[in-house]
Amino acid sequence: MSEQQQETADTDAEAAPDTETDADAEPAAPDEQTSEKLVELAKRRGYFFQSSGAYGGVGGFYTFGPQGAALKGNVEDAWRDRFAVAEGNMEIDAPTIMPEPVFEASGHLDGFDDMLVECPECGESHRADHVVEDNTEYEDAESLPIPEVEEVIAEYELVCPSCGAGLADQAVETFNLMFATNIGPGDSQPGYLRPETAQGIFVEFPRLKEYARNQLPFGVTQIGRAYRNEISPRRSIIRTREFTQAELEYFVDPEEDEPDLEAVADVEVTLYPAAEQNAADGDEIETTIGEAVDEGIIGDEWVAYFLGVAKPWYDAVGVDMDRFRFRQHLSGERAHYAADCWDAESEIDGNWIEMAGFAYRSDYDLSKHAEYSEDRFTVFRQYDEPKTVERATVDPDMSYLGPEFGGAAQDVVDELESLAGRDRTAFESAAQDAAEESSGDGTEPRDSDSVEIELDGERHEIPVEKTGFAVEEQTEAGEHILPHVVEPSFGVDRLVYTVLHHAYAEDEVDGEERTYLALDPEVAPTFVGVFPLQNDDELESTADEIVADLRDVGLSVTYDDSGNIGRRYRRQDEVGTPFCVTVDYETLENEETTVTVRERDTTDQKRLSVSELPGIMAELRAGELEFDEL
Template identity: 65%
Template sequence: MRENELETVAELAKRRGFFFPAVEAYGGVAGFYTYGPQGAALKRAIEDAWRDRFLTREGHTEIAAPDVMPEAVFEASGHLDGFDDMIIVCPECETSHRADHIVEDSTDVADAEAMPIADVEALFEEYDLVCPSCGESLAGVPVEDFNLMFETTIGPGTGKQGYLRPETAQGIFVEFPRLKEYARGQLPFAVGQIGTAWRNEIAPRRALVRVREFTQAELEHFVDPEADEPDISKVADVELTLYPAAEQEAEDEEYVEMTVQEAVDSGTVDPWVAYYLGVSQGWYERVGVDMDRFRFRQHLGGELAHYAADCWDAEAEVGGNWVEITGFAYRSDYDLSKHGEYADDDFTVFKQYDEPRTVERATVDLDMATLGPEYGGAAADIADALHDLAATDPDAFDGDSVTVEVDGESYEVASEVANFSVETVTESGEHVTPHVVEPSFGIGRIVYTVLTHAYSTDEVDGEERAYLDLPAEVAPTTVGVFPLMGKDGMDETAEEIAETLRDAGFSVQYDESGNIGRRYRRQDEVGTPYCVTVDYETLEDDTVTVRERDSTEQARVDVADLPAELTALRAGTKTLGE
């Protein structure tokens, strides 16, 4: 089915209410999708499974930060300067395209996104690449950077410049000074968030894969790089399919199969990242990702985001393409250091020593009465630079003057104004800027992957059947309830059973339209794992027929036992008919 699986899934998704292009009544707008009743339920179930595994079971907490934040946040984070894609505009039809996507789709170059703009422009010349919309040659057309941030104004009139967040992570980072208080200042601790992110994509495509509004589930794990290590033993034996950068660049590239423990011991993967690869692998299986169509791929040097020291992507094969569904980044101390530099708060954690330590500390006691009048508005920045220099290069103060650089300009300050000295002090601890380990899950892409991997066909009673092989935990509907016929009290009994199951916490679809086989097919096609049929025998002995989706096997179950039976079936603690 893989040749046409994306078209098949897109048709099913629209017809059965999983997802469809938004606002089609007004012509639609690229990059925005609405999740229908089935899709919203599937998406919510996957989010709940993520919360269970990555927050509840790991002992982590969750916040919900605003979608809109002021410009200063994204200036500090680097998104204003470094959050760009390459754009090329066709001079004939004026359509905008991702330049790297055209290169990758039309040549054997696999990673144009990581290349410099000049090299991408050269490829347009070398291959005489054309506009995908009108066929006009794009050779010689300039390729430029395009910032993906959505701008907005906060408040009336000119207001304050703001942006829709391009990742949920910044909402966690900017609140770190308060979040560390909730963690009682103890590392490590982690904070998660599920929310909307916004990116003004140049050329949205491939349904839920590249959109302008999407849901992320992100976890920011704050650690002391000198002291904190993950408990690898929990996932040590998990088998990973890895695609390291070295293999991607080798002539005979191939995957590397190893356990989490082996990946750590060999230095292939950072221990914290490896821990989350191991945890995530089991979770992907749990929600329905086909692990035969799955790998972990390491970012090449040119791909790394501005904040990442290392990054691995979880990728799933969908429609013949590898799609990133999660990024696992070691963000080091980039984010908290940047916000500490720009914001008026403390983004460090005080680490108490076991015993006080006596140390020599270089310091300056600046004569601001002289420094201020002499250097005016630059005095405060010069003072900061002198304090930093004292800590990093005390020998710089040996002469009659000391030179510091501020915003590219050098300033010479008399040593007597700097008042440099070395003091002996007793310290009870030190301020540590935590490093951050971040698993970032694209929920929409996971929904799309799960739907695509779950789509199956077989033959039942001589007819082809299409069904979604969804795990019961994430299926939009847990059980369909049908009366064999809408007469003789079977419909009333079926409605009562449906209400009882809803009260027991099951998602239930009641259906009395069409023959029973057709009703089964409808539920199979949306992935409902179990169906309950009320028939004449039910009226006599209070038993119903329970049918299992994948095998189509059936068994009689007492109505009184039905909630407990379905609970056990959904949990996998028993099979039908046991």
């Protein structure tokens, strides 16, 4: 039965023509106002909306409604399946508040800043680099030094986006993005809301390596909230102050571990390398992961591997591959510890937004936490065969160090041990000088026959004879190494926005405009809607049974008996429900109990047996069956 036939049977006064065919349902290309329309739809249909609206709302905070929370959860589950389960990685859930020393070690206290410029008239604060990018030809003002940003603002006579007052004479300052808090009452411990989920993984590495049996490589994933006190949050959930990240920290032995590049070598990708960005006529490159590595476009093989894993996954969850690329960081925007970094970007209304970053972080993070903490962040690498090596050791004379340094004597020992490990020549040259000075003439060693250490910012000289320095041969079964880290870091909120934006479509069905979300069945908030054609006890009872059967096989189902059938289809189309099942009078009259199943994008309809319906719908949800194959 067609939609028009169903509506004819429906006595609802709202009935409207709804004859739909595949040819009728050609979607129109989204216009420049798609984002405005999407934000309105998202609020009306329960995808996302600004939080605390009853109190006027607060910038940078959004609530995901019933549809949005379900979509977001499905995206997170899909990410977990691919990057945790399929890759054999662990998952943890760390606190969102961490003590200050964590962020002192990670560098966030000193270097996690944005550029702020304040309007002299209205007092509004703005991201200075955004003001530049929005009003000049500069595309990456974030990588510019502050004096140059100030020069650009003055040169172009840029004005406040809020009131139009000139900003040319205003200083551009740094603003730390972390939210500060206190842990505990009274003389409480200072802490911060984490600006990324990664640190929750890094600080727990000494314990996590035990769970991995000290075997590299291994990965740890985490999906959770992060917080950044953005100067000027904007564009709905694209830039917010509270957001969700899905991150993988993959720990590798840089000398021995290699990725399985063959598994992703043939993945086709669109790349925008730094060299092309810097060239006057530069453009994107269409290539494969294997070719990009062979030609040196992607410098690190581990980064290349995860780009190859991510591309088909983005495709599977509904990102339009015609509006997707990987862009390499320019030297000015790449973190100092990152050997290479690429962003996954999507096109939204003519602008490219970052959805994920893929970085090779070397051993920066673990070395910093090893330096600042009292724990060991190394992994023991077993040799194939034991090795005999020379090791420098110290056995200081405490009868000398005690009176000389008092309570700091142990710190001196620690510094001497560290110096011996990294530069034994400092002891050997001092010992040689001491031997020459005292070779038979009875003179005492000079002060220069000493090694120099630094303690609390002060330099001290320790006579080499008091250090107990020696070089010994030792047989070792292995060595402790600091793993390197490869980090794919995904922004979940931006991905959800991209999926919705790329799924947004409009068409005309028999003279009536239709808006729908062509969401992939894997992530759609509701998979199937079930409708009794009319308010009839027998139809409704059968529909209730179908709902229960579909839910029993794990499908997300909604039941709707309000309004004419065409209006119900429209409601489900607009929230992206892939399929609708209608229980009509043919269901009751035919010898074999059947229902009408309608597909969202084409509006095609097929008659299916109720007994086979749960199995068929489950196969459609899993991607094991296509609707046009029925």
